[in-house]
Amino acid sequence: MRIALDSMGGDNAPFEIVWGGVVAAAQTSDHIILVGDEAAIRKSLKHRHPKIRPLPDPQALMAAGRLSIVHTDESIAMDDAPAAAVRRKKNCSINVCMRLVKEGKADAAVSAGNSGAMAASALFILGRIKGVARPAIATVLPSSDASRPLLLLDAGANTDCHHQWLREFAVMGDIYSRLVLGREKPVIGLMSIGTEDCKGNELTKHAFPLLRDYTPGIDFRGNVEGHDVFEGKTDVIVCDGFVGNVVLKTAESAAHAMGGWLKRVIMSKLWFRLAALPLLPALRALKRQMDPEVYGGAPLLGVPGAVIITHGSSTYKAIAFACRAGSRAAEHNVSQAIAERIGALPEVSEEELETAMRGTQAQNT
Amino acid sequence: MRIALDSMGGDNAPFEIVWGGVVAAAQTSDHIILVGDEAAIRKSLKHRHPKIRPLPDPQALMAAGRLSIVHTDESIAMDDAPAAAVRRKKNCSINVCMRLVKEGKADAAVSAGNSGAMAASALFILGRIKGVARPAIATVLPSSDASRPLLLLDAGANTDCHHQWLREFAVMGDIYSRLVLGREKPVIGLMSIGTEDCKGNELTKHAFPLLRDYTPGIDFRGNVEGHDVFEGKTDVIVCDGFVGNVVLKTAESAAHAMGGWLKRVIMSKLWFRLAALPLLPALRALKRQMDPEVYGGAPLLGVPGAVIITHGSSTYKAIAFACRAGSRAAEHNVSQAIAERIGALPEVSEEELETAMRGTQAQNT
Numbered sequence: 178m179r180i181a182l183d184s185m186g187g188d189n190a191p192f193e194i195v196w197g198g199v200v201a202a203a204q205t206s207d208h209i210i211l212v213g214d215e216a217a218i219r220k221s222l223k224h225r226h227p228k229i230r231p232l233p234d235p236q237a238l239m240a241a242g243r244l245s246i247v248h249t250d251e252s253i254a255m256d257d258a259p260a261a262a263v264r265r266k267k268n269c270s271i272n273v274c275m276r277l278v279k280e281g282k283a284d285a286a287v288s289a290g291n292s293g294a295m296a297a298s299a300l301f302i303l304g305r306i307k308g309v310a311r312p313a314i315a316t317v318l319p320s321s322d323a324s325r326p327l328l329l330l331d332a333g334a335n336t337d338c339h340h341q342w343l344r345e346f347a348v349m350g351d352i353y354s355r356l357v358l359g360r361e362k363p364v365i366g367l368m369s370i371g372t373e374d375c376k377g378n379e380l381t382k383h384a385f386p387l388l389r390d391y392t393p394g395i396d397f398r399g400n401v402e403g404h405d406v407f408e409g410k411t412d413v414i415v416c417d418g419f420v421g422n423v424v425l426k427t428a429e430s431a432a433h434a435m436g437g438w439l440k441r442v443i444m445s446k447l448w449f450r451l452a453a454l455p456l457l458p459a460l461r462a463l464k465r466q467m468d469p470e471v472y473g474g475a476p477l478l479g480v481p482g483a484v485i486i487t488h489g490s491s492t493y494k495a496i497a498f499a500c501r502a503g504s505r506a507a508e509h510n511v512s513q514a515i516a517e518r519i520g521a522l523p524e525v526s527e528e529e530l531e532t533a534m535r536g537t538q539a540q541n542t
Numbered sequence: 543m544r545i546a547l548d549s550m551g552g553d554n555a556p557f558e559i560v561w562g563g564v565v566a567a568a569q570t571s572d573h574i575i576l577v578g579d580e581a582a583i584r585k586s587l588k589h590r591h592p593k594i595r596p597l598p599d600p601q602a603l604m605a606a607g608r609l610s611i612v613h614t615d616e617s618i619a620m621d622d623a624p625a626a627a628v629r630r631k632k633n634c635s636i637n638v639c640m641r642l643v644k645e646g647k648a649d650a651a652v653s654a655g656n657s658g659a660m661a662a663s664a665l666f667i668l669g670r671i672k673g674v675a676r677p678a679i680a681t682v683l684p685s686s687d688a689s690r691p692l693l694l695l696d697a698g699a700n701t702d703c704h705h706q707w708l709r710e711f712a713v714m715g716d717i718y719s720r721l722v723l724g725r726e727k728p729v730i731g732l733m734s735i736g737t738e739d740c741k742g743n744e745l746t747k748h749a750f751p752l753l754r755d756y757t758p759g760i761d762f763r764g765n766v767e768g769h770d771v772f773e774g775k776t777d778v779i780v781c782d783g784f785v786g787n788v789v790l791k792t793a794e795s796a797a798h799a800m801g802g803w804l805k806r807v808i809m810s811k812l813w814f815r816l817a818a819l820p821l822l823p824a825l826r827a828l829k830r831q832m833d834p835e836v837y838g839g840a841p842l843l844g845v846p847g848a849v850i851i852t853h854g855s856s857t858y859k860a861i862a863f864a865c866r867a868g869s870r871a872a873e874h875n876v877s878q879a880i881a882e883r884i885g886a887l888p889e890v891s892e893e894e895l896e897t898a899m900r901g902t903q904a905q906n907t
Binding site for chain 1: 735787801803825
């Protein structure tokens with residue numbers, strides 16, 4: 178697989194990005210295309226990365242046809258308005274990545290840049306899969322079962338959603354979970370404020386019967402709550418992009434705050450500090466399990482092509498995992514599977530849905 | 543102050559509830575009215591509570607006129623639909639509590655029962671404060687600064703909100719934070735998915751200029767995100783009840799999951815287990831700081847009367863704190879303050895608001 182890697186996006190660009198690409202090229206059979214300012218990329222490649230051992234040789238990878246550079250001197254600044262910028266700067270690195278995918282010169286695009294710009298560029302250049310109303314960002318999260326990461330979508334691409342879109346999110350999440358995360362029969366949940374069928378807001382109350390009665394091929398388990406995010410019993414959680422983003426940030430911050438409070442309590446007494454020393458390996462193991470970097474970034478689902486968005490603070494490690502996720506999404510043809518399943522979804526009139534919804538409410542009150 | 547305590551509501555009713563009332567009566571100058579099945583209440587009072595030391599004497603408190611019982615034999619079952627049940631069972635314990643407040647025989651009502659039933663009963667019997675469109679549940683949360691708990695509202699009373707309601711939530715939260723939680727100048731934030739003014743969904747984009755330009759007397763600091771929930775720099779966070787409930791449950795679950803993972807890692811090796819022993823006091827201190835029980839339950843703001851809802855799993859300790867919160871809310875006349883501030887809010891037409899909103903968007907794109 179050929180991966181177009183936006184080398185100019187992210188807080189640590191180009192250095193960490195470029196070296197993430199080198200690691201991906203060295204560890205897999207993929208070809209990594211570094212997209213961005215050629216001089217800056219070559220300069221980064223000349224500085225040895227202090228943390229990568231053994232350090233692969235970029236020159237050898239280039240000579241072997243496993244690593245290449247596509248030059249562009251435009252890039253999006255942090256303070257650019259994302260949607261406007263990708264339209265104005267036709268040759269910014271994100272747009273070039275998307276064009277490589279569009280023209281069949283790359284199989285996947287990966288970026289740690291502004292996720293709004295990434296989504297806008299994908300829509301602008303690749304468009305949408307026929308039948309998909311809105312592409313969604315699906316974020317992969319650690320759960321208590323390390324072998325069973327959770328997919329949460331939409332994580333922020335669509336702040337206000339129609340309930341019909343949530344059905345598409347469920348189908349797209351189901352496909353990604355099967356093909357890329359390797360779940361045989363993913364368990365799908367609808368994020369709500371109570372597990373009873375009738376609980377929720379207008380959006381989830383409408384989406385509930387749609388997911389239960391009109392979405393063939395998914396294992397819909399009903400409403401889920403905050404604790405389902407961490408328990409490892411759900412594989413895909415569906416919600417609007419506002420709620421998804423809030424859940425993600427709250428979970429991240431809660432984990433971070435807990436860690437900070439624990440540290441403060443331990444540091445408060447010399448005796449605690451000494452006692453904590455032998456526990457350091459245990460704490461490090463915990464940190465590793467919760468590290469979102471190893472879960473391979475967030476696919477933008479619903480566009481015709483494999484597009485992976487990673488955290489702005491991504492290091493080389495996160496980038497290498499994201500390249501692998503892009504490669505797998507392309508290899509298993511996630512977009513094709515989405516097109517087929519979305520195309521086969523039954524049409525549901527709003528009247529029919531209202532009737533189904535009233536049935537759910539009546540059973541529960 | 544006289545506190546009507548619903549002795550039949552909650553997972554641990556009546557035992558923990560009744561003893562929570564006894565502790566509150568013994569530790570404060572409040573009079574606690576235990577509302578519920580008299581035989582069950584008297585039976586609970588005869589069993590000594592194993593964890594309370596020193597154990598106050600209920601008979602002495604009753605003789606001193608500090609503790610009393612109001613009998614009712616109706617109560618709401620767990621599987622009752624809340625709103626319907628409080629209308630059908632006129633004399634259920636929650637309704638009796640509210641009537642005591644309505645008739646001036648109690649100054650506050652406290653319950654660990656179904657929060658939906660509590661809100662329905664309050665609306666049904668007490669009604670709304672003039673000018674308040676929707677009462678809201680405000681939850682008090684621990685933050686990294688132990689002396690500065692956070693108030694989050696709405697935490698679940700209104701799943702779908704109009705942006706005008708969020709302005710009322712901000713004012714009500716500001717008042718409760720000042721009068722009951724003791725913040726001099728509470729910092730108010732709007733829960734969103736980015737701190738820039740233009741970020742958010744339709745609801746928050748409309749609420750933003752309302753809070754910034756048309757809500758005199760509040761210290762509005764703009765959009766906040768997940769990490770602001772834990773950092774102790776915001777005193778009141780405003781959002782719709784769906785998002786509020788999701789944030790609460792996600793934060794609770796994240797903390798719980800982290801604790802569980804830490805425990806599992808430590809228990810995985812004998813050596814870790816031994817090493818962790820001397821740290822137990824530190825871990826207990828952390829657990830205490832994060833204990834939501836000590837923060838006194840969630841007031842239902844916007845009804846004429848002090849109404850406090852506590853967690854269904856409340857123990858005697860949480861009930862005693864909730865009684866104190868009810869007492870303080872009544873003493874500082876939170877409802878009166880809300881009526882005055884809400885009555886003085888300027889009217890804003892939707893056209894005016896649209897113009898202000900477009901201004902915010904234009905500045906940021």
